[in-house]
Amino acid sequence: MLRSHKNYFFLFLLMIISISTKSEDNPFVFIDTNAQKMADVLVENVELFEKDRSLYEDKIKEIFEPMIDFRRVAASVMGKKYYLMASETQRAEFVLIFKESLLDNYASTLAQWGDSTITTVFPEEMKSDFDKNIEVKQILDTGTSQYPVSYKVRKTKDGWKIVNIIINGVNLGLTLRNQFQALAISYDEDIEIAIKNWVSDFGDAGIS
Numbered sequence: 028m029l030r031s032h033k034n035y036f037f038l039f040l041l042m043i044i045s046i047s048t049k050s051e052d053n054p055f056v057f058i059d060t061n062a063q064k065m066a067d068v069l070v071e072n073v074e075l076f077e078k079d080r081s082l083y084e085d086k087i088k089e090i091f092e093p094m095i096d097f098r099r100v101a102a103s104v105m106g107k108k109y110y111l112m113a114s115e116t117q118r119a120e121f122v123l124i125f126k127e128s129l130l131d132n133y134a135s136t137l138a139q140w141g142d143s144t145i146t147t148v149f150p151e152e153m154k155s156d157f158d159k160n161i162e163v164k165q166i167l168d169t170g171t172s173q174y175p176v177s178y179k180v181r182k183t184k185d186g187w188k189i190v191n192i193i194i195n196g197v198n199l200g201l202t203l204r205n206q207f208q209a210l211a212i213s214y215d216e217d218i219e220i221a222i223k224n225w226v227s228d229f230g231d232a233g234i235s
Contacts, residue, residue, distance in 0.1 A: 052157075053153070053157070054157055054161045054163055054180045054182075054187045055147060055149050055150070055153070055163055057094075057163075057180070057186070057187045058147060058163040058165070058178050058180065058187075058189075059147035059149075059163075059165075061090055061091075061094055062145045062147060062165060063145065064090045065087055065090050065091065065137065065145075066143070066144060066145050068083075068086045068087055068090070069087075069137070069143065072086060084131070084134035084135060085134075087133075087134040087137055088130045088134050091130065091133060091134065091137075092126075092130060094188065094189050095126075095129075095188060095189050096181060096183060096188035096189065096190050097122055097125065097126045097129075098122055099181070099188075099190050100125070100129075100189075100190055100191070100200065101118075101121055101122045101125040101126070102118070103190070103191075103200055103204065104125060104200065104203045104204050104207050105118075105121060105204075105207055106204050106207065106208060109207065109208070109211055109216075109218060109221075112216070112218055113218045113222075117218055117219060117222055120222055121222045121225065124222060124223070124225050125225065125227065128225060128226050128227040129203075129227040131227075132226075132227045132228060133227075143167055143168060143169045143170065144167075144168045145165055145166070145167055145168075145176075146165060146166045146168070147163065147164075147165050148163075148164040148165060148166065157182070159181060159182045160179065160180070160181050160182075160190075161179075161180050161181075161182075161187075162177055162178070162179055162180075163177070163178045163180055164176065164177050164178075165177075165178070167194075174194060174195040175193075175194075175195060175196075176192070176193070176194050176195075177192070177193040177194075178191075178192055179191040179192070179193075179200075203227060206227075206228065207221070207225065210224065210225065
């Protein structure tokens with residue numbers, strides 16, 4: 028009897044591992060799971076937003092940070108011209124500055140969405156294998172309006188990672204790239220100064 032129970036327990040563990048692995052391999056589940064975690068933070072920490080906004084935003088960052096391929100996104104924001112002009116050290120420096128700035132801006136923006144709900148649009152027929160680059164769509168419901176959200180995700184050795192976000196038609200990657208280009212031009216294409224003065228700013232992220 029004891030051996031039988033051990034066998035059942037072993038099979039149960041295999042099922043849990045299998046489900047977990049499938050979830051990690053599925054870009055729709057990846058986006059939806061983390062989106063619901065962020066929605067829970069927004070709903071369950073309303074009072075914290077008023078008392079300690081910094082701590083509130085940190086809770087959002089904890090979820091959002093591991094989802095982004097910051098090296099790829101930072102390179103895209105710099106654009107081919109300025110990426111090639113920059114040294115390896117400058118590229119690495121920009122990744123760090125960009126990461127911190129993006130997380131601050133996104134967390135601050137998301138915090139203002141309050142009691143919003145997020146619904147992931149799953150495909151009617153779920154594949155067992157996915158292409159390396161996938162688009163995952165969601166609907167953000169603020170209670171008064173609904174906005175389409177599109178995540179461009181890419182499969183990496185560390186799993187699925189976000190490489191771009193389009194909210195209500197506003198392409199955040201393109202918006203930030205245009206900002207970097209304008210910043211570089213304003214400093215006579217001095218990449219070092221442009222990097223040090225970078226601040227990610229996508230306004231209300233298409234939500235008005």
